[in-house]
Amino acid sequence: MPIRPPFDPVPPSEITPPDVYRERRRFMQGAAALAASPWLGGAGTALAGPKLSGVRAGAYRLDEASTSYKDVTSYNNFYEFGTGKSDPAERARSLRTRPWMVSVEGEVKRAQVWDIDALLKLAPLEERVYRMRCVEGWSMVIPWVGFPLAELIRRAEPTGNARYVEFVTLSDPARMPGQRSRILDWPYTEGLRMDEAMHPLTILAVGLYGEVLPNQNGAPVRLVVPWKYGFKSAKSIVKIRFVEKQPLTAWMAAAPDEYGFYSNVNPKVDHPRWSQARERRIGEFLKRDTLMYNGYGAQVAHLYRGMDLQKYF
């Protein structure tokens, strides 16, 4: 996104430490065995992380090729680790994802604190291949692994006052160097209306390409809302709070004229600095038309019936 503050240079310790080098070698050796498996990144890239077990094919798939594993995991926005696209892959190794707790709180009858390993078993893990569109004008197709957010919401038993859900990312300036710069009002927060949060397309993702979610993609758990611009999909979540009033999100606080609460993919409503009519699929050369609701209109258009989408952008 727009703001480019200076970041600390990459410390020497981050330049291929020996254990990473050995890991890489191990996976290179395993690459031959992987060749016959469906978990092979688009451009023939061998995968690198621990595999998730018991993942079943989900109902939502696409007739479009998935973006290569390499691009999905090396072209990222995760401002906690810097604003450059390659910063998260280089720096998010410092993120520690165990122990990890996710607090579910606010307007609920059963406030809960989930240990991440219990959360991973909350519901059967499914693969969901989704189109993802960033407001900056690029897009990807990503085979996520996760489960519907609705499964967690039902267990929390929201009260009648719960009209919105707020998502909060970890705050850890020691391990997240971007949080030492004031690009956003940390921690990163996002929000959904209750019906959006309950929608069967909305998932909590814990993996991609059949593997544990890489740190740069928001480990150990992140939100995925495929009909909205990518920034709604908050990464490395530690808190899910049910509230009565529409929450102020980090991007709305930073630039209210540029980022609205809804942020639905809409080729007819341009961002002040970027047209939203077309997009470049990472790995492709020519641009393609952006689809209303990112192509998920049949599933989600009813949520916004009668709303002025110019006003509620």
Ligand code: MTE
């Ligand atoms: N979540 C946090 N905590 N911090 C961020 O900077 N960037 C958002 C979103 N979630 C971001 C975040 C943006 S702008 C996008 S496009 C997506 O993450 C990118 O997700 P990906 O890197 O897994 O493709």
